[in-house]
Amino acid sequence: MHRFFSASLVLFFILWVLSSPANTFPGFKGFLSMSSTIKEELKIETQPASTNSTDWGKHGWFYVxxxxxxxxxxxxxxxxxxxxTxxxxxxVMDNESGSRLFGFIGAGATFGQLFGSLFATGMAWLGPYLLLFASLLMELAAQSSKGINKDIANPSEELIPLGKTEVDQQDVINEVDVSDRQESLPTAKSSAIDSSKPQFWALLDGFWLIxxxxxxxxxxxxxxxSAMTSSFFYxxxxxxxxxxxxxxxxxxxxxxxxxxxxxxxxxAGQLTLTGRILTVAGVTIALCAAPFTAFLNLIAIAVWPTYLAIAVSETLRKVVTYVVTRPGRELLFTVVTQDEKYKAKVCIDVLVQRFGDAxxxxxxxxxxxxxxxKTTHISLYALPVCVLWVxxxxxxxxxxxxxxxSQNLSFS
Structure with a gap:
């Protein structure tokens, strides 16, 4: 999957250059004159919107x-x-190992974001050639993904051995009701993906599982x-x-x-606090932290609608989200079947999140x-969403x- 997207970035680099007005691949000699071009573009951007609102109309359909x-x-x-990913x-991880290590894994994504933004800022003169660097990094991610193996985590692929009877399972998880037992105990039917299914029906499996x-x-x-509140803040x-x-x-x-x-x-928070918070406070506190912080931020923006309040609120919201709530959200999928991890999770992360944005x-x-x-009044109308979220x-x-x-009891 990562290699596919890596190739797509190379394709977009080619399309980008071909759709440019010159319609030719710029040579590296052209980089020496790019700084003056960038300065001219910045001058245009600082002008009132009315002077450049029709720029897109000057280009053809291919460019747009x-x-x-x-x-x-x-x-x-x-x-x-x-x-x-x-x-x-x-x-390859269970609830206990995820509580300890998800913070460090999330720190890798944060460090990549920081490195990528700084690299793009310093090398902005490369223009579309940055896509080739992004493609190379995506290929390195594909190579790294080969090291995520099951042998570093729980050696058992099934939550409960297939030989166990329904009576044995009921003895282990008598505190969980029947409907939820089907969610937490994978069977032989859900432990493997039927490769004979057409791709279209395989995609629908995710919706059906949800x-x-x-x-x-x-x-x-x-x-x-979560997506709706984040977009609202944006x-x-x-x-x-x-x-x-x-x-x-x-x-x-x-x-x-x-x-x-x-x-x-x-x-800093992911490297030092995430593991301790998830281990000590638990997943419930982690999940409720972001909506509670969003509730307070909406009140702050309603009372003080300035860019300083926005900066402080945005910092608190994102730090709490990515240090505490996001790792806790990933822990939600450590107790579901393998099909649900791969099929349902992608549907939830992609389609549900886009629907929340819309x-x-x-x-x-x-x-x-x-x-x-009126920003003040708009913020107050979003408060009930945060309450429901909590x-x-x-x-x-x-x-x-x-x-x-119940999963730990079944293993024991």
């Missing part, structure tokens, strides 16, 4: 299609590669509320900063400064129109703890 397609493709690439990691499991439906609802951030910072260059610089500042705190966009547009763009997180945390306990 490649850039829109690239934007959408990168969003899909980020979601699928990260989701599939976590699915593989979860498949629909037939109350636990996965709650996980989907939790992620939907629109709030853009609205507030756009009203205080007038130039595109200034806004981009401020966004970059906020993201870099946040990445440093997230990296819901937040529609909700924000409606509120922004009805309330005449309740779902609390319920999921307790269910995950019960399923993990």
């Amino acid at each position: 299609s490649v850039r829109i397609g690239f934007f959408l493709w990168i969003a899909l690439l980020n979601l699928i590669t990260i989701s599939s 976590w699915a593989r990691v979860i498949d 629909w037939s499991s109350n636990y996965l439906l709650c996980v989907s609802l939790f992620l939907w509320l 629109f709030q951030k853009v609205t507030v900063i756009a009203s205080t910072v007038t130039t595109a260059t200034g806004r981009r610089r401020l966004f970059a400064q906020i993201n870099s500042f946040i990445a440093v705190f997230i990296l 819901t937040a966009a529609g909700m924000y547009k409606l509120l922004h129109t009805k309330l005449d763009g 309740f779902i997180g609390f319920h999921l945390g307790r269910r995950q703890a019960q399923l993990a306990k």
